[in-house]
Amino acid sequence: MRPPVSAYGGFRPVRSSNLIRTFSQPLFAQSIRLRSTLSKIWVPTGGVSATEGETGHGKLIRAGFLRQAQSGVFQLLPLGLRVQDKIERLVDKHMQNLGASKLALSTLTTEELWRKSGRLDKVSPELFRLSDRKGVPIMLSPTHEEEITSLVASTLKSYKDLPLKLYQITRKYRDEIRPRHGLLRSREFIMKDLYTFDLTVESAVETYHDVAAAYSAFFSDLKLPILVAEASSGDMGGEHSHEYHLSNAIGEDTVASCSSCGYSANDEVAAARSSRQLEGTISPSNFGIWRGITKDRTTLVNVWYPRLADEASSDDGWNIHAVKSVVPELDHSVRDTETFWKEAIHQAQGQSGELRLLNVIDSRLASAFEDLSGELPLFPTGLDIDNIPQTSITQTPAGQDLNLLRIMDGDGCPRCETGKLEIHRALELGHTFLLGTRYSEPLEATVALPQNPRVQVPVQMGCFGIGVSRILGAVAEQLADDKGLNWPRAIAPFEVVVIPSSGVNEQTLGFYDSLTKRDGVATGLDVVLDDRKEAFGWKMQDADMTGYPVVIVLGKAWRERGECEVQCRRLSVKENVKAEDVPRTSLPKGLKSSAAALTIGFHLPPVNLDTLEPQQLAQVKKQLEEELEHLTTSFAQLHGAQNKFKECLRCVQARAADSKGSKSVLVPLTNSLYVSGELTSTETVLVDVGTGFMIEKVVLPTLRCAYAASFFIPQPATDS
């Protein structure tokens, strides 16, 4: 027999699954042991003094995140490692969303592979090289194109194995000539490197765009304003390349971006229409000169750049990248050109036929060059050659004016006609390359074509880096203020610190637990309790120095009224919240009111969308999406309340309709025990309005529609 238990309303017996938890002591003991408390974490502070104009790196050291082991080599202390781990987990998340598989390649690599790819000699000064006990030459990998290509080549069976996306997060090594700015340019560092393998160029380009989207999402989670710049592929080879930059004065890169069309490029590839002109008659003193020589040592390259009246055109104001773009055969690593030129003359035994002279002339000087060339030092002193074949370059290959001056704020955008370039000092945090067959061809990573199994083609590759250590250093640099570090929630060592103004007691621990667990399920909030035996003021200063996104103080108001103070320095928010409400609201009101709610991200002033760059627009888009999600969630909650109301309405209606019929009802005594009963009143109901109060309401026939209308439920007109 099965009586209709739910005859009235949506009531259903609920099994209590808490019984087991209540009695399982081991679980309880474990949860105590697993509380994060600062007394258990080694954070060596003190002993290091703040310096005038302290950098982010200086703050990382003073706050106990890291220490230097030797020049360009660092020890990550527990707090620093937590940040690095969080960056790695964030990278993992976005790589896995992309469908990439994680592996770990060896640090030790062989010269043989790099010789095969033809890259050994090009990058050798930066390689750490050694020999093992048998004399076999070994290198510490700065990057892993050769290893991964050779690994994939050995396993590829068919084009059906493609596409492949493989990534790793490992230590890399580069013997920097001048390690500096701490983690920003170090000799041992952590990088994420992703390698992709496709059958066709088209799918490789598609993959390239998928990764670009993943990169945008990653940097957006970090709440960092990133510039995506067109870049040179340098020693990596390949066809397309982009850099992901954080605009910061400490940066060693220069990025030019157009305020009008969104063009953005690093200064290696950025060409510009110069806005600066020479005034008056051009004289020899307007000709600045730099001399170079070609890789084959046969051609002397004179670079003639304009000396302008203003101070900006100093002698290092010319642009080596602009010269390289028109003279690819220039050996830009040669500094002592005269010596090489002297040697070249010696080798040629006075046979001028083998040597040449190339003049690369800024467009502003071009018209005057021929007239004045007699007065210009075409050769280094004493190293003239008569009747040498001479050539001149005054335009870009595309026929545009040649601007040899370093790009400056206000120069014309090379892409659109109207835009002006803006110059940023920037930190490179990521770099992507479409490699093509640069590595798959020499290392023989090939597959047979689907349409013709006899034809083996090299696979199309891409490689994609993110500097994990560098992000740690860059975020410290970018977001620190005069009080200390300042982490975005996504990579903070802890999201929240709880600081009791006096000692730790049962209530403190209970409050901590209420933040980390709700109804026995972990909330996922990363909270740490400062239980160290230090003065309250010291702890508050230390929390500022460490840069937790949210600080919760349990002070006098806590002891007297059970209220705690929730602070967020980044958003200048400070408010008192009742302790029992914190787990529910959990964040200051200031955070809830903006898109930054859950992330403690940037607090952007009102913006004019027309003036934003594409990256900033993407940021705004992301924020709007978050707001949308917040609204969607709120709507869902409202919708839930509406459903609840509708259910009540249905019951009331059913009762009303049935008012003449049976009044019998099944009354639940416990979850599993029921008893028959009878309704005594069908005209009134009791409504639970929360906080333990109930209100008696009379069921009026008109009432139901009034309420319904307020929830915008369409009602048939005849029903009113």
Added chain:
Amino acid sequence: MRPPVSAYGGFRPVRSSNLIRTFSQPLFAQSIRLRSTLSKIWVPTGGVSATEGETGHGKLIRAGFLRQAQSGVFQLLPLGLRVQDKIERLVDKHMQNLGASKLALSTLTTEELWRKSGRLDKVSPELFRLSDRKGVPIMLSPTHEEEITSLVASTLKSYKDLPLKLYQITRKYRDEIRPRHGLLRSREFIMKDLYTFDLTVESAVETYHDVAAAYSAFFSDLKLPILVAEASSGDMGGEHSHEYHLSNAIGEDTVASCSSCGYSANDEVAAARSSRQLEGTISPSNFGIWRGITKDRTTLVNVWYPRLADEASSDDGWNIHAVKSVVPELDHSVRDTETFWKEAIHQAQGQSGELRLLNVIDSRLASAFEDLSGELPLFPTGLDIDNIPQTSITQTPAGQDLNLLRIMDGDGCPRCETGKLEIHRALELGHTFLLGTRYSEPLEATVALPQNPRVQVPVQMGCFGIGVSRILGAVAEQLADDKGLNWPRAIAPFEVVVIPSSGVNEQTLGFYDSLTKRDGVATGLDVVLDDRKEAFGWKMQDADMTGYPVVIVLGKAWRERGECEVQCRRLSVKENVKAEDVPRTSLPKGLKSSAAALTIGFHLPPVNLDTLEPQQLAQVKKQLEEELEHLTTSFAQLHGAQNKFKECLRCVQARAADSKGSKSVLVPLTNSLYVSGELTSTETVLVDVGTGFMIEKVVLPTLRCAYAASFFIPQPATDS
């Protein structure tokens, strides 16, 4: 107004917290994207053939867990990296339980630190050494005592900073002379190294024991039978040392353990009373000899060991460690003793006064030595010295017989009088050292004494290693069978694989989701779905090769009756389970019935506790604890049921007592809506007996006590 809602029984309105989840589309989309499916993971199989007598390492390669990059250097592929990550997380868990803080020290280290500690020359052949571009000598750290001591020395302010426990899990380097057995002896490997710092010897010893307990718990989670052996501290220095060994024929270490007293030591420190005697009259042919020389090159050391009749006493059957224990000044690295002795004679210019001869004589030969010494080759041919001072050693410093033969099965235990030693080939997975002030003194890690701030004392250190890469290789080696690898649950690449015999559809995905989530909360079960486009038979073989602890097949019974087959090769269990029951029972019955239930650990035959070694006893204790916990949980559930019954009883009693009084009751319509009612029947109740059925029961006055008695609730006698 607040009416007594809960007047009858324990019913309380329950808020539905599922409303938000139901409507939050982004969360749902993410959960789909985050399903683990084998098509998304790069597992290159095939292309490698099985070999005769294939090792665990061979299987790791064939199953696509790793590949060799060069001699002793490996690339971890996605499955291998998953196992390694799980080992690391398990280490993290036990280190954090211990209260240790995690950091990350640099791989690049300087010779300067190693020179300070005096260790540079001792271990140099195994060090990878290089120079940077400025010519500064650099090394790849094989271990980090110097770095951590120097780091801690620079931050220690007071004894109040102690004790400190710091650990890391990083790549280490050792230029092995013969890398072999894959990850078991490689040149680049992952190790966990923990360093502890205490003020006093007593607290350092206490810390040492705490870490030993953590190590036991760690290896117990891995379900590996570990031998803990006393060991030599070798180049590390220090006073106490233990090795954690896995008994395995491929092992390169030898461990002797006593079947009686639990003594266990590696052969470097194990001394034994030999059970083998020389038979008959001793002749010169019974004297085996090995010659060595002391470090100061002044003393020729003759080692005289017995040549027994049986084959076991071959010429490499003597024990270098036994010799070193009585002649610490022996230079055991010298292989060409004659050359050095010749040189020594040359240097001494025939002045025999500076040179000495030391005879180390096995006790079995001691009595015959003097008589026969005229017939024995006391010097290398042609390198005699007349009247050289001679000394003999025939006993240990403790006065025991000197046994120079390698320890063998059946030799007498050096600790107890009755036990026999058993010899195991073993793999070293962990090593612990009580270092004392070996590093803190030269590297000046000192603190002022609490009782006298003017006295600085060096801190007491310990260091504790676990070979993470080696555990990966050792588990593969130890547990693989002829079908493939075989992982314990704690470190399996995935805990469960779901294999549909035909394609993947909505039902398959639904089944996967029911394993990974219950009531919207993640179960924590690590499940992967084999959605690759391969034949069913191939997938089953591949699952065996990969070694998942549990395989769930969705085959014919699944399509016809909704039943799936749950397999566990390790426990030889295979059973059909209704699909909807799997999330609840989730594991084969065979697993539930033993302590191995949740871990798929070892299936131990009945054991005689008297014959077990301490480590095995610890294992049994752990198992019993798990069973106890299981029983505790079951008891808690029973207790819950009892409480539920008591609550029902209370309601029935309250009703019965109140049967003359008011019958009014508040009937819940929904969670927040109530209506007044009246009970119609107080003689019967309806009991929910689960699965949707209810049974009507009459409330008898005698009934309640009968039930109560069956639950052992004490009842006043007057009540019956």
